[in-house]
Amino acid sequence: MSLNAVFEGVGAAVAADVGNAKASVQVSQELAGLMECHGTTGTGHRVVVDEPQSLGGGNKGATPLEYALAALGSCQLITYRLWADRLGIRFDKLAVEVEGDLDVRGVFGLDPKVRPGFGAVRVKLRISGPEPRARYEELQRAVDAHCPIFDALRNATPIQTELKLG
Amino acid sequence: MSLNAVFEGVGAAVAADVGNAKASVQVSQELAGLMECHGTTGTGHRVVVDEPQSLGGGNKGATPLEYALAALGSCQLITYRLWADRLGIRFDKLAVEVEGDLDVRGVFGLDPKVRPGFGAVRVKLRISGPEPRARYEELQRAVDAHCPIFDALRNATPIQTELKLG
Numbered sequence: 001m002s003l004n005a006v007f008e009g010v011g012a013a014v015a016a017d018v019g020n021a022k023a024s025v026q027v028s029q030e031l032a033g034l035m036e037c038h039g040t041t042g043t044g045h046r047v048v049v050d051e052p053q054s055l056g057g058g059n060k061g062a063t064p065l066e067y068a069l070a071a072l073g074s075c076q077l078i079t080y081r082l083w084a085d086r087l088g089i090r091f092d093k094l095a096v097e098v099e100g101d102l103d104v105r106g107v108f109g110l111d112p113k114v115r116p117g118f119g120a121v122r123v124k125l126r127i128s129g130p131e132p133r134a135r136y137e138e139l140q141r142a143v144d145a146h147c148p149i150f151d152a153l154r155n156a157t158p159i160q161t162e163l164k165l166g
Numbered sequence: 167m168s169l170n171a172v173f174e175g176v177g178a179a180v181a182a183d184v185g186n187a188k189a190s191v192q193v194s195q196e197l198a199g200l201m202e203c204h205g206t207t208g209t210g211h212r213v214v215v216d217e218p219q220s221l222g223g224g225n226k227g228a229t230p231l232e233y234a235l236a237a238l239g240s241c242q243l244i245t246y247r248l249w250a251d252r253l254g255i256r257f258d259k260l261a262v263e264v265e266g267d268l269d270v271r272g273v274f275g276l277d278p279k280v281r282p283g284f285g286a287v288r289v290k291l292r293i294s295g296p297e298p299r300a301r302y303e304e305l306q307r308a309v310d311a312h313c314p315i316f317d318a319l320r321n322a323t324p325i326q327t328e329l330k331l332g
Contacts, residue, residue, distance in 0.1 A: 078201045103189075127330075158287070
């Protein structure tokens with residue numbers, strides 16, 4: 001199945017009414033143990049998050065930082081699929097390794113100059129298929145221009161937090 | 167169990183050698199279906215990502231965007247737990263709802279002025295417990311200053327992508 005039908009369907013819906021371009025992504029979670037978090041996503045999937053025992057957790061699920069990198073890696077893979085179909089670029093296999101550098105002084109407040117987030121993230125993709133190198137490089141440029149989580153991390157995303165009691 | 171022991175352990179390790187502050191977060195994933203992604207995290211957890219049927223996927227797992235928001239929500243919850251113990255602030259229940267606004271024109275290349283990532287993200291926390299409001303507000307400030315994924319999204323994160331053939 002080609003995903004060009006998805007591109008065409010989205011394009012037609014947005015052409016009919018630009019309001020159709022607006023989407024909302026939602027997740028609900030609660031602290032269900034010392035650090036274990038249970039949650040459900042808008043598409044109905046359950047997500048369990050925890051910390052490893054070395055950090056006092058129960059290791060019942062991947063960590064928040066691992067999920068963030070898994071979001072990035074999978075967003076890259078899926079955007080490769082979408083844009084490969086769009087650009088008529090064939091491939092057989094695609095895999096990714098994502099690695100993030102953390103300095104825990106930021107998280108634990110040991111040095112106010114150290115940021116709590118990733119100091120750097122490396123995304124290493126491996127693709128195989130019948131196309132010449134230049135076409136896969138064209139695909140990489142298209143993906144990095146259109147991948148939502150790549151953009152959300154690489155550029156500042158406006159976030160508001162609100163705390164209610166009760 | 168109080169997580170102050172974790173703070174103390176990390177603090178002592180970093181005081182002994184600042185190199186102990188460096189950590190690496192890792193995830194490996196591959197495209198295992200049209201858009202279905204299978205992966206494993208550094209702490210040994212399997213993560214399945216997919217797209218809903220409305221976007222041509224099989225809905226076998228949450229989407230990359232949902233996982234990104236789940237990473238943010240759970241990172242907030244866990245950082246609340248850590249810093250509540252650090253600051254001596256008691257609470258009974260803590261839950262979060264995270265919502266992200268997306269304009270799909272960015273992802274599908276329908277308008278180069280529209281970013282592919284989230285236009286805005288709202289994090290709505292609800293806490294209950296015996297402390298006065300001011301203490302929970304103090305906790306919120308400490309969390310938002312030290313939460314890794316909040317920082318990674320709110321501020322620009324350096325990311326490199328590399329594509330290899332074969």
